[in-house]
Amino acid sequence: MSRSDLQVAARTADLDLDRLHQDLFAKASDIDAILQSNDALARSYRLQGTPGIVIGDIIVPGAIDRATLDQVIARAGKQSAQPNQS
Structure with missing residues (x-):
């Protein structure tokens, strides 16, 4: 998902874009860890x-x-x- 896709989705959901960016920055390492874990699980199932x-x-x-x-x-x-x- 591109940055512009994320912004469109956030606006559509009536989210506070400034807060979203702050949260994404503050939780970047947690988000990356979850995505890496999900990727490893998917690969283990050959998905x-x-x-x-x-x-x-x-x-x-x-x-x-x-x-x-x-x-x-x-x-x-x-x-x-x-x-x-x-």
Whole structure:
């Protein structure tokens, strides 16, 4: 997201841009750490880009339609309802 995209989104949400910039500057290291952690997690699942969806043991690396999402959720529900085969 570019700086101008962020400003447009902030204005649309009626945010105080000065406060937003202050907060982003003050929390820059925390924000960077969270983004790096999220990136590492996504890479561990071999997800590249967004969206990436993880439901139970099912990994969906990309956008899917509502019907497919419903199928994935149902499949994950069936998997979680099965007793562990250990």
